[in-house]
Amino acid sequence: MATSSTARTALALAVACAAPFAQATNFAVSGTITVNGNPGALPDGGTFGNSTYNATTGALSSGKFTFPQATTSFPSQIGTVTVTYQLSQTNSSTGQVASDGVAALTQAHLKLQVVSASIGVIPIGIGTCVFQPIDVDLAGTGAASGLDLSDEGFTIPQVASTDCGGYGDQINAGVAGSNNSLAMHVAGNFTPPPESDIIFANGFDGG
Numbered sequence: 215m216a217t218s219s220t221a222r223t224a225l226a227l228a229v230a231c232a233a234p235f236a237q238a239t240n241f242a243v244s245g246t247i248t249v250n251g252n253p254g255a256l257p258d259g260g261t262f263g264n265s266t267y268n269a270t271t272g273a274l275s276s277g278k279f280t281f282p283q284a285t286t287s288f289p290s291q292i293g294t295v296t297v298t299y300q301l302s303q304t305n306s307s308t309g310q311v312a313s314d315g316v317a318a319l320t321q322a323h324l325k326l327q328v329v330s331a332s333i334g335v336i337p338i339g340i341g342t343c344v345f346q347p348i349d350v351d352l353a354g355t356g357a358a359s360g361l362d363l364s365d366e367g368f369t370i371p372q373v374a375s376t377d378c379g380g381y382g383d384q385i386n387a388g389v390a391g392s393n394n395s396l397a398m399h400v401a402g403n404f405t406p407p408p409e410s411d412i413i414f415a416n417g418f419d420g421g
Contacts (some may be wrong), residue, residue, distance in 0.1 A: 238264035245398030257284035272407035274309030288388035297331045311356035313409040324348040343378035356404035364397040
């Protein structure tokens with residue numbers, strides 16, 4: 215009995231050592247975002263992490279999207295508004311790649327914070343200027359070349375008129391609304407898992 219127990223322990227240890235170790239990774243993210251009908255590139259240097267991908271099950275562990283600050287401009291009734299903003303995720307998302315390559319993440323709650331702004335060349339005191347929650351449902355495909363995910367229609371809520379240094383209405387006009395879309399590529403090897411086979415250990419019931 216002791217020998218059998220020892221053998222089972224040794225076998226379990228050998229299997230554990232043979233299993234591949236998935237290291238947490240900040241997967242690079244690139245793509246495009248359309249805000250209130252105005253398309254543009256996602257900020258360079260975006261990541262989804264720290265997360266791991268299990269090629270056996272197709273599961274992507276919990277992670278967050280993080281992007282560096284970026285700058286964009288849009289016209290308004292008071293002139294061209296230029297804003298420096300930061301896009302981030304306030305919750306965390308998990309993902310799944312099916313054996314046929316269909317992939318999806320759980321809903322991500324994004325936040326768009328305007329850090330600074332100017333009208334023409336004149337800086338304005340921006341104060342609190344945060345658009346949230348921006349709820350996106352990303353789905354697409356997973357392959358050895360990466361994840362390609364998109365959400366073709368999400369809403370960016372308005373800020374109060376008194377927000378953004380009292381320029382809330384003007385910045386709402388360029389940012390808030392429902393004419394938005396997001397398409398992103400998450401770099402990495404997301405090869406779909408193999409199809410699972412059902413094994414009947416005791417054979418089929420004869421009825």
